[in-house]
Amino acid sequence: MKRILIILSLLPVHVNAANLYAEFPDEIDANAKYVIYSHGYIVEGTNPRPVHPRWGVYDFPRIKDAIRDESYHLIAHHRPQESNPIEFAEKLFDGERG
Numbered sequence: 001m002k003r004i005l006i007i008l009s010l011l012p013v014h015v016n017a018a019n020l021y022a023e024f025p026d027e028i029d030a031n032a033k034y035v036i037y038s039h040g041y042i043v044e045g046t047n048p049r050p051v052h053p054r055w056g057v058y059d060f061p062r063i064k065d066a067i068r069d070e071s072y073h074l075i076a077h078h079r080p081q082e083s084n085p086i087e088f089a090e091k092l093f094d095g096e097r098g
Helices: 002-010 060-067 085-094
Strands: 034-037 073-076
Touching: 034 060, 060 073
Parallel strands: 034 073
Antiparallel strands: none
């Protein structure tokens, strides 16, 4: 048993040091980098993995995991149904929260 634990402790572990935010963070680190990801219309609502009849599954959680990187903080908000993505983008651009 001890040998198994020692071997497992030697295996590399992938860790994302940067934060993933679902909302605009309350505090911004002026020295850090931030990336804002805005999903497509199909993801609006409560389902993070909707299925398009032609293009298949839009896996929002998997996309966020794929684009995460330790060199920046990722802000990826899941917009509600029938929200206006242009207004949402303008709020982000203006630095509004909420």
